[in-house]
Amino acid sequence: MSEHDHIPDPDSPLRDEAKPTLPEPVVGEAHDLLIQGHKYDGIREYDNPMPGWWTWIFIACVAFAPVYVLGVHVFDFIDDYGEDLAEAQADLQQIREVYASTGPSFKTDAGALAEYTADPLMAAAGEANFQAVCAACHGNLGQGLIGPNLADDYWLYGAAPEDIYQAINEGFPAQGMPPWQDAFSDEERAQMMAYVVSLHGTDPPGAKEPQGELVVQ
Amino acid sequence: MADTPVSPGATAALAATAAPGQAHLDVFRYDDKIVRHFTLATILWGFVGMLVGVIIALQLPFPEANLGEYLSFGRLRPLHTNAVIFAFAGNAIFAAIYYSTQRLCKARMFSDWMSRFHFWGWQGIIVAAAITLPLGITTSKEYAELEWPIDIAITVVWVVFAVNFFGTLWRRREKHMYVALWFYIATIVTVAVLHLGNSMAIPSSFWNSYPIYRGVQDALVQWWYGHNAVAFFLTTPFLGLMYYFLPKAAERPVFSYRLSIVHFWSLVFIYIWAGPHHLNYTAVPEWAATLGMVFSVMLWMPSWGGMINGLFTLRGAWHKLRDSAVLKMFVIGITFYGMSTFEGPMLSVKSVNALSHYTDWNIAHVHSGALGWNGFMTFGMIYWLVPRLWKRELWSQRLANAHFWTGTIGILLYVLAMYTSGITQGLMWRAFDDAGRLLYPDFMETVIQIKPMYWVRLIGGTLYLGGVVMLMVNVWQTIRRAPKDLPDPAVAVPAISGTPAKDLVTS
Numbered sequence: 001m002s003e004h005d006h007i008p009d010p011d012s013p014l015r016d017e018a019k020p021t022l023p024e025p026v027v028g029e030a031h032d033l034l035i036q037g038h039k040y041d042g043i044r045e046y047d048n049p050m051p052g053w054w055t056w057i058f059i060a061c062v063a064f065a066p067v068y069v070l071g072v073h074v075f076d077f078i079d080d081y082g083e084d085l086a087e088a089q090a091d092l093q094q095i096r097e098v099y100a101s102t103g104p105s106f107k108t109d110a111g112a113l114a115e116y117t118a119d120p121l122m123a124a125a126g127e128a129n130f131q132a133v134c135a136a137c138h139g140n141l142g143q144g145l146i147g148p149n150l151a152d153d154y155w156l157y158g159a160a161p162e163d164i165y166q167a168i169n170e171g172f173p174a175q176g177m178p179p180w181q182d183a184f185s186d187e188e189r190a191q192m193m194a195y196v197v198s199l200h201g202t203d204p205p206g207a208k209e210p211q212g213e214l215v216v217q
Numbered sequence: 218m219a220d221t222p223v224s225p226g227a228t229a230a231l232a233a234t235a236a237p238g239q240a241h242l243d244v245f246r247y248d249d250k251i252v253r254h255f256t257l258a259t260i261l262w263g264f265v266g267m268l269v270g271v272i273i274a275l276q277l278p279f280p281e282a283n284l285g286e287y288l289s290f291g292r293l294r295p296l297h298t299n300a301v302i303f304a305f306a307g308n309a310i311f312a313a314i315y316y317s318t319q320r321l322c323k324a325r326m327f328s329d330w331m332s333r334f335h336f337w338g339w340q341g342i343i344v345a346a347a348i349t350l351p352l353g354i355t356t357s358k359e360y361a362e363l364e365w366p367i368d369i370a371i372t373v374v375w376v377v378f379a380v381n382f383f384g385t386l387w388r389r390r391e392k393h394m395y396v397a398l399w400f401y402i403a404t405i406v407t408v409a410v411l412h413l414g415n416s417m418a419i420p421s422s423f424w425n426s427y428p429i430y431r432g433v434q435d436a437l438v439q440w441w442y443g444h445n446a447v448a449f450f451l452t453t454p455f456l457g458l459m460y461y462f463l464p465k466a467a468e469r470p471v472f473s474y475r476l477s478i479v480h481f482w483s484l485v486f487i488y489i490w491a492g493p494h495h496l497n498y499t500a501v502p503e504w505a506a507t508l509g510m511v512f513s514v515m516l517w518m519p520s521w522g523g524m525i526n527g528l529f530t531l532r533g534a535w536h537k538l539r540d541s542a543v544l545k546m547f548v549i550g551i552t553f554y555g556m557s558t559f560e561g562p563m564l565s566v567k568s569v570n571a572l573s574h575y576t577d578w579n580i581a582h583v584h585s586g587a588l589g590w591n592g593f594m595t596f597g598m599i600y601w602l603v604p605r606l607w608k609r610e611l612w613s614q615r616l617a618n619a620h621f622w623t624g625t626i627g628i629l630l631y632v633l634a635m636y637t638s639g640i641t642q643g644l645m646w647r648a649f650d651d652a653g654r655l656l657y658p659d660f661m662e663t664v665i666q667i668k669p670m671y672w673v674r675l676i677g678g679t680l681y682l683g684g685v686v687m688l689m690v691n692v693w694q695t696i697r698r699a700p701k702d703l704p705d706p707a708v709a710v711p712a713i714s715g716t717p718a719k720d721l722v723t724s
Binding site: 072184 | 317320321323391393395461464465470471472473474475476477479483498503504507508510511512514515517518519521522525529567649651652653654655658659
C-alpha cells in the first residue's frame with residue numbers, strides 16, 4: 001500500500017503511552033497506520049496486513065481443492081461413493097456371516113414354523129412387535145385397516161405359516177408393506193407369524209371386508 | 218470529507234453564504250423517515266416470524282398444537298422461514314442500507330417515491346406470503362415457496378430498489394465507495410439473478426406453476442438459489458451492515474482495508490459454487506457434490522475474514538462492551554457468524570455429511586446463523602439507530618442488557634438441544650447390532666429419543682422471543698417520549714462539480 005500516505009493514529013491501542021505522537025512499528029511491520037483519505041462518514045481504515053495464519057489457511061484450503069477433486073475423480077487415491085458403499089456392505093456382510101456361524105441357530109423351515117404356531121408362548125412373544133409395526137396398517141386386533149384383515153378366512157398370499165413368514169420377511173413394497181427381515185431376527189419374525197396365526201377366527205369388531213381367496217383350514 | 222450537521226433553520230443561510238472562490242457547499246437532507254419505517258417493520262415482523270417459530274417448535278413434541286389444516290406444521294413452517302428471512306432480516310438490511318448508503322454517499326436517496334414504493338411493496342409481498350402459505354399455495358421450493366404472481370411483484374420491487382440504490386451511488390459526493398457499499402452492491406445484483414433464475418416457471422393457473430427445470434437439474438438450481446440466499450441475503454448485506462455500524466458504535470477504525478478487499482472478492486466468488494453440498498448423498502452426479510464440498514472448504518477463510526475484521530476492529534475498545542448493549546450484541550453476532558461459517562464447510566465434508574444430513578444438526582446450524590448472526594446484528598443496529606432516528610435516548614439500557622442475556626441464553630439452549638438431537642438421530646439411524654441388522658429400524662424410535670430435546674428447544678426459542686418483546690417495549694417507550702416533529706437532518710458537504718445534485722435544500 002505504498003501509494004497511500006500513512007499517518008499515525010493517535011487513538012491506536014498499540015500506541016506507546018510514553019511517546020504519544022509517533023508510535024513505533026510493532027513486530028517488524030507497520031501496524032495501525034491509518035490510510036490517508038479513507039474517511040467515510042467518519043469511519044477510518046487501517047492499512048494493516050492480513051493475519052498470516054488467515055492467509056496460510058486460505059491458501060491451504062485452496063490447495064486442498066484440486067488434490068481432493070483429482071484424488072476422487074481422476075487418480076482414485078480417495079474412495080468415491082461407490083467404493084465407500086461397497087466397503088461398508090462388505091463389512092456388514094462379514095458381520096452377518098460371523099453372526100450366522102457363531103450366533104444362536106434358529107430353524108425356519110416349514111415344519112419348524114408349523115410347530116411354532118402350536119406354541120402359545122411363541123404367539124404371546126410376538127404380540128409386542130406386532131403392535132409396534134403391524135398394527136398401524138392391519139389394526140391392533142388384526143381386523144384390517146389399510147392392510148388386509150388378518151383374522152378372517154380369506155388370504156391374498158397364502159395362509160400357510162411359511163407363506164405368512166415370507167410375507168413378513170419380504171413385505172409387498174408395491175402395495176406399501178415394507179420388508180421386515182433386516183429389522184427383526186428370525187426368531188422375532190417367527191413369533192410375529194405365530195401371533196398372526198393366533199388371530200385367526202377371533203372375529204374382531206370393525207373387521208374389514210374379506211380380500212383374496214377363501215382358505216378352509 | 219467534512220460534513221457538518223446543520224440546524225433546520227440555518228440551511229438556507231448556509232447555502233447562501235458560499236461565496237465565489239470558496240469551496241461551494243451543497244446543503245441537503247438525509248431521508249431518515251424511510252429508515253424509521255424499515256426499522257419498525259423489522260421489529261414487527263421479527264416478532265411475528267419468531268412467534269410462528271415458537272408455535273411450530275411446540276407442534277413437534279406436542280402434536281395437539283396443530284390446529285387444523287391452515288395452522289398445521291407443514292403450512293406454518295414455510296411461513297416461519299419466509300417471515301424471519303425476508304420480512305425480519307429483509308427489513309433490517311433495508312433499514313441498514315437506507316441509513317448508511319445516504320451517509321456513505323453524502324447524498325439523499327435517489328428518489329423518495331421509489332423509497333416509499335420499495336417499503337410498501339415489500340410489506341405487501343410479506344402480507345401476501347402470510348396469506349398464501351397457510352392456504353397451502355406453494356411452489357414447494359424451500360425459501361422460494363411463493364407462487365408466480367408474488368414472484369413477479371418481488372421482481373418489480375427489487376428493480377425499483379436497485380434503481381433507487383444505484384441512482385444514489387451515481388449522485389454521491391464521495392469519490393471512493395466504502396466497503397459496506399460493495400457488499401450492498403453484491404447483495405442487490407446477486408439476489409436479482411438468484412430470484413429470476415430459480416423462479417422460472419410456467420404458470421398453469423393463477424396460483425399454480427411448474428418449474429422449467431426437471432428432476433435433478435431443478436434440485437441443483439434450487440440449492441444454487443437456496444445456498445446463495447444464505448450468502449447474499451443473510452451474509453453479504455449483514456457484513457455491509459457490520460462494516461458501517463460496528464466502527465460507528467465502537468468509534469474505532471476498521472482493522473484492515475486490505476483484508477476487506479480480499480475477503481469481499483473471495484467470498485462473493487466462492488460462495489456461488491457451494492450450493493451442491495446441500496445435495497450430498499442424493500441423485501446429483503458425484504462430481505457436483507465434490508465441487509460443492511471443495512468450494513465450501515475454500516469458503517471458510519473468506520467468511521472468517523469478515524469475522525476477523527469485525528472483532529479486530531474492537532481492539533482498544535473492548536472495555537466499551539461493559540456499558541454498551543450495542544457492542545455486546547455485535548460481538549455475539551460476529552462470534553456466531555464465525556462459528557456457523559466454520560460449521561458450514563465442516564458439514565459439507567462428505568464424511569461429516571453422511572452423519573449430519575437430514576438431522577436436526579442442520580436446524581442447529583441455521584439457527585446459530587439466523588438467531589446469532591442475523592438476529593443480534595439486527596438488534597445491535599436497532600439499539601444504535603433508534604436514539605438517532607427518534608432523537609431521544611434509549612428508554613432503558615438495563616432492559617437492552619436484559620435482552621442481550623435472555624437472547625444469548627435462549628440461543629445456547631436452542632443450539633445445544635438441536636446438536637444433541639441431530640447427532641443422536643444420525644448415530645441411531647446408522648447403528649447396526651451384532652447380527653448386522655439395523656438397531657433402530659423404526660423411525661419412531663429416534664423420534665421418541667429426541668422428544669425431550671424438542672422441549673428444550675422450545676424453551677430456548679421462547680427465551681429468544683422474550684428478548685424481542687423486551688426490544689419492542691424499549692423501542693415503544695423511547696418513541697413515546699420522542700419529539701413529535703422529526704425533520705430530516707440537513708447536512709452541508711463540499712460540492713463536487715459535475716455531480717447532478719437534485720437533493721439540494723432550496724430557500
